Amino acid sequence: MKRTRPNSAPTAASEIPFSRRILYATLVLSVPVIFLAFLEVGLRIGGYGPDLRLFVPRTIGGTEYYGVNVAVTSRYFPSLHVQPGISSDLFHVHKLPGTIRVFCLGESSTLGYPFMYNGSFPAILREELALLYPERPVEVVNLGVTAVSSYTVAEFGRWCLDFEPDVLVVYTGHNEYYGALGVASTESVGRARWFVRTYLALHEWKTFLLVKSLIGRLGGNAGSDSPERKSGTLMEALAREKDIPFGSSLYQEGLDQFAANIGSLLEAAQRRSVPVVLSTLTSNLRDLEPLRTVLTATSPGFDRTAHDAAIVSFRNMVVHGKALDVREQLRVLANADTGAADIAFLLGRANELAEDYASAQQWYARARDLDALRFRGSSDLNELIRTLAKTYGMPVAEPEQIMQRRSRYGLIGSRFLLEHVHPTLEGYGILAEAMLDPLLEVLPKAGRAAVSKSSKFRAVVTPVDTIAASMRIDILVHSWPFTVTNRSLSDLRAGSWEESLSLGFLRRELTWEEMHVRAAERYESDAKWDAAANEYRALIAATPYNVSPFLRLGGVLLQHGRRDDAKHVYEASLKIEETSQARLKLAQYYFDSENYADAARELRSALSLGQLPRTSLPDIRLALVTALLRSGDLNAAGGEAEKLAAEYPSYQPAQGLRDEVRRRLGGPGR
Structure with missing residues (x-):
């Protein structure tokens, strides 16, 4: 009888039940997840x-209050260690009843460059809305950031929806290509x-921030003092x-990119009404x-050398008033190359000189549209926009139309724009004016004063602000892309005490507040009370x-009579903070007005504060x-x-006055 061979021994894998193999695989795969979870918890606990x-x-x-967090901008600059300009606006943590709260989103033109602070259109809007809603608290928060694209604007806007806004205002688009995370920016992750x-989204995780920091150190992130930053402007550093x-x-x-980002913001705002x-x-x-x-070079027979020579010749002819002679020749060149921005500009100038202003515009x-360096929307x-x-049923402001109506021959230029996109003070006033009408369409009518809006939208800007702004613009227009060389703060010199203060502020030797206080004190010493008050x-x-500038302003006004x-x-200062100084000044006012009952009330308040x-x-x-x-x-x-x-x-004096009061009351004196 033939013997059969026994079956070979089972392998180790075949001896392990399938369910256990699944368990082992799960445990192995869970190890890095558990490690990362513990790491995340540890990093959060450790701050x-x-x-x-x-x-x-x-x-x-x-x-x-809530204030804008300057560190938030690091999310959008993956390689450059820069601190973009951002506002210091505050708003109440607990929204006061009846408050009008507006968040303004955008880039440097929203921030108010080169004036910043009170020179921005959000600051001008705040003043206008305060006049229109005298019985309501008004909070207009400037969230403009220099050198960012719609990624930043959209993310800021979505976050703002959690802070009880009445309305958002968006002025953005000039930086869409070169701003941080833009499609042509050096600050890009794809x-x-x-x-x-x-x-x-990964910036919400501490583990990601740790990895990002390590990569940055290994890769040698460009800092604010890096060669890239020393040799050019931030504009040049961002344009890849x-x-x-x-x-x-x-x-x-x-x-x-713009449509998707701003569309996502509008969709989120629409859901939240x-x-x-x-x-x-x-x-x-x-x-x-x-x-x-x-x-x-879209036309057959296009000659680049002839084109360049013609540009030089035609520019000279236009400058010397021969616009009518060259318009047709310029049109021929424009048709030969439909992308020639320089030809289009010369045609604009030629038509302007020929008084054909519609064609010039x-x-x-x-x-502007053909300009291949896309710093203008x-x-x-x-x-x-x-x-x-229209798609999301939102109102739209049209500042360009207002500027065009108020520009000579309808041609927008340096009256309203300092260089390519940043407005003059008058230009910022027009931005605020353009925003106000659509704002009033959506803001509550309750509590609105029955007054017309201001004929001029003015910023609360003083000489040291305008000097600092001029210095910023001087550096900008004497750097790339306007010139081949670059100017910096170290190249500027001060010729007056005002310029010294402004330059000290730009060099960060003084804060903005210190600059203004020192200017005010100088004006006070020169008895220039109006200038000090401003x-x-x-x-x-x-x-x-x-409260401090309120108290200082009150003192200046008293000095001025x-x-x-x-x-x-x-x-007004007492609405900000109760101070004995304000109460004492009001007591003095009532004493001088022989209103002794109110003077006594103010003195009691001053004493009760315990600040004296x-x-x-x-x-x-x-x-x-x-x-x-004296009040009886x-x-x-x-x-x-x-x-x-x-x-x-x-x-x-106390003993004597006590005796006098006793006598009046019919009691014994001393």
């Missing part, structure tokens, strides 16, 4: 990394929008692909030649939560007895006089 919230709490004078949004021809795939990619005022963009058309021309706008971008507003008004406008104005300022130095208490309490006595309240005067004389037995 690792910066706080990247948009708003952080602050307490001033016992009141809780062009795929899903990847960029994932990258931003400098030439973006009109209608190119990269040009369209920027428009698509928060209106958003969008604004089209304005830029310098007449007084800024295209920064970069990229020739497309069209060609100037065409030159194009006509397509403005149309996209209008389309987004410095304090600027501080009040920018820091309405700070403007008692009634000083009284109103001191009363002990050495001043006898004199102030004596003044209280005097006020009570003899019983109260007697009680205060007895206490004062008992506490200060060697204070002879």
Whole structure:
């Protein structure tokens, strides 16, 4: 009988049940997850990394506010260690009843560059809304950031929806290509929008921040003092692909990025029933030649050398008033190369000189659109903004239309724009004016004053602000892309004490507040009371939560003999913070007005605050007895006089006044 061979021994894998193999695999795969979870918890407990919230709490004078967190901008600059400009605006943690709260989102033109602070359109809007809603608290928060794209604006806007806004205002688009995370920016993590949004979302995790920091150290991030920053402006550092021809795939990619990001913000705002005022963009058309021309040579027989020679010749002819002679020749060149921004600009100038202003405006706008260095939002971008507003049922502001109506011959230039996109003070006033009408469409009518809006939208800006702004612009227009060389703060010199203060502020030797206080003190020493008062008004406008400039302004007005104005300022200061100084000044006002009952009330309030130095208490309490006595309240005067004389037995004025009160009350004197 044939013997069969036994089956071979089972393998180790076949001996392990399938369920157990699944368990082992799960445990193996869980190890890195568990490690990362413990690492994340440990980093959070240890407080690792910066706080990247948009708003952080602050307490001033016992009141809780939210302030803009300067660290939040690091989310958007993956390689450059820079601190973009950002505002210091505050708003109440607990929204006061009836408050009008507006968040303004955008880039440097929203921030108010080069004036900043009170020179921005959000600051001007705040003043206008305060006039229109005199009985309501008004909070207009400037969230403009320099050198950012719509990724930052959209993310800021979505976060703002959690802070009870009445409306959002969006003025953005000029930085869409070169701003941080833009499609042609050096500050990029890729062009795929899903990847960029994932990258931003990962900043909520401390583990990601740790990895990002380690990579940055290994890669040697460019700091603020890096060669890149020393050799050029931030504009140059951010522009990776400098030439973006009109209608190119990269040009369209920027428009698509803008539409997706701003569309996501509008969708989120719509779900929360928060209106958003969008604004089209304005830029310098007449007084800024295209920064970069990229020739497309679309016509047969195109000759680049002949083109360049013709440009030089025609420019000279236009300058010398021979516009009529060259218009047709310029049109021929424009048809030969439809991407020639320089030809379009010359056609604008030639038509202007020929007094065909409608054609001039069209060609100037065409030159702006063809400019391959895309620091100015194009006509397509403005149309996209209008389309987004219509799609989501949001109001739209049209500042360019107002500027065009008020410009000579309808040609927008240096009256309203300092260089390519940043407005003059008058230009910022127009931005605020354009925003106000659509704002009033969506803001509550309750509590609105029955007054017309201001005929002029003015910023609370003083000479040291305008000097600092001029210095900023001087550096900007003497650097790339306007010139081949670069100017810096170290190249500037001060010729007056005002310039010294402004330069000290720009060099960060002084804060903005210190600059204004020193300017005010200099004006006070020169008895220039109006100028000193304006410095304090600027501080009040920018820091309405700070009582100090109110008190200083009141003192200046008293020095200038403007008692009634000083009284109103001191009363306004008490809405910010109770101070013995304000109460004493009001008491003095009522004493001088022979309103002794109100003087006594103010003195009692000053004493109750417990802020007065002990050495001043006898004199102030004596003044209280005097006020009570003169007001006819003899019983109260007697009680205060007895206490004062008992506490200060060697204070002879108190003893004498006590005796006088006793005599009036019919009691014994000393």
